[in-house]
Amino acid sequence: MTRKILITGGAGFIGSHLARRLLSEGEEVTVMDNLFTGTKVNIYDLLDNPRFTFMLHDVTHPFWGQFDEIYNLACPASPIHYQRNPVETIKTSFMGMMNVLDLALKTKARVFHTSTSEIYGDPEVHPQPESYWGNVNTLGTRSCYDEGKRAAETLCADYLREYNVDVRMVRIFNTYGPSMHPQDGRVISNFVMQALHDKDITLYGDGSQTRSFQYVDDLIEAGMRLMRLDRAKLDRFFAGRGMTVPVVNVGNPDEYTIRQLADETLRQLPASKSQMVFQPLPKDDPRRRKPDITLAAELLGWSPKIPLREGLAQTIAYFRGLQ
């Protein structure tokens, strides 16, 4: 039977991939977005699908609708965007989550919440398992995002324990692919855009800090599997591991240094005249982040399939098409 599905932030990078995937599986999809960082361009091909609806609305204001599932993706995720209006960022994260959970409570919708590796902050444990509590500054310029996302997780845990809302969380690690915002400010879009425009490729610090890069299709696959799991099975799985809240890391554990990423970008764009330049490391920048995906493998039989080389080629093709 066709499911009615709401995606908050559905005109964003990840949300639009999710909408496309769910439509391809025959579901009825409503995308809610305030178009702050999301854009109609990302969902333009979906607008004439009779099973698709776009709803211009800000998730911080209450809303109503009868949905079987709600995917909560609404929140600017790149520092360049979320620091433009920090108060709005933390409000989006917290009040958006609250509105989603309130609606789910009243309509018995299943909730998928996209948390983030940022809740681990600057981790002292490597790689990070779901049981790691994180190392986050409450007062820094990244806090509006990090603490907003931490408080959203707490809301999920409490709506689950207090009201039995069927909520499932993923902590997403660095994800990239077509439909990324070209001025996203994060490393893959930066490097590709710089290389395409023959501009200097900017590395912070000495470029030896590592990141893991997950191609967006791998993330969507994990999310689909998590949402299709039977509730009783899910509860047993987590209870057996001493966890009261279903949360799984979803990311690609292959580590690359920022320098390696720059090298691979230039290798794929041999005509580029770009040079690498080095700048000081910004304050509060996490030095190292890598998911422990044991739990996702056990629960979902999932692991990332798309290597950086291949995903990067797709992403470069997308950015080239924007020109």
Place this chain on the structure above:
Amino acid sequence: MTRKILITGGAGFIGSHLARRLLSEGEEVTVMDNLFTGTKVNIYDLLDNPRFTFMLHDVTHPFWGQFDEIYNLACPASPIHYQRNPVETIKTSFMGMMNVLDLALKTKARVFHTSTSEIYGDPEVHPQPESYWGNVNTLGTRSCYDEGKRAAETLCADYLREYNVDVRMVRIFNTYGPSMHPQDGRVISNFVMQALHDKDITLYGDGSQTRSFQYVDDLIEAGMRLMRLDRAKLDRFFAGRGMTVPVVNVGNPDEYTIRQLADETLRQLPASKSQMVFQPLPKDDPRRRKPDITLAAELLGWSPKIPLREGLAQTIAYFRGLQ
């Protein structure tokens, strides 16, 4: 000139002490409280003061008023209370803070926010300086309080940086004294009530975990001094220490084991027939917490003055009077 002052949560333990102190200094005081854990009993002696107003209102709903200063104390602070409705607890912390800051932004009120040592969680650094980021579980049963308070700090930091709201924060460590809730569930009220009623004195674990206990008058004195500081001086002080947000630990660094506290309680109540009993340590219970108050000493010329023996005697006298 008389200041107009709002205290959210002003019918609670600390809020009522603050109201009394501000009235004694000639200020005009409005106490807002939803009376969830606060009680009219705490402010009964103030009700006929023409400079005092009580306002029955829940801080999670917007409100309006022209005040020179707002003291934000609204939030149940003991696990037994804040875990009764965890969703409401985190909402109180986050939305209450947002409503206070929104009002302050529009009316140019100075804001005093009571944060908490709970934002340090189960600390891996001892004692805890303001620069310590904390070790908090986002998904535990204490998270509604801890993460709510962390997010409230972030809101303060962002309203200050983004809108220049004059906000000053204290991170309060364990505080006790007359007007504590007798069923507060925390250790001092537990021990005194148990000893007064000849019931077993319950220690968790082996009682070797330490706590620092601050008498309420010491806290109020620190708060008064912080709020009377000139803004420019305050900014210089923190900027000189590489901090963008004024926050100070306020607590008593004298450490006592829970066992020592039980001994002192029984020493002061020699007629009590209570016996000590030992129970397993609850999950997520912080093992050790002690403030580093260097910053408060330098900024406010303040240190706690009232020893445990004396404060405990006052508290016992109060609880005895309730019988």
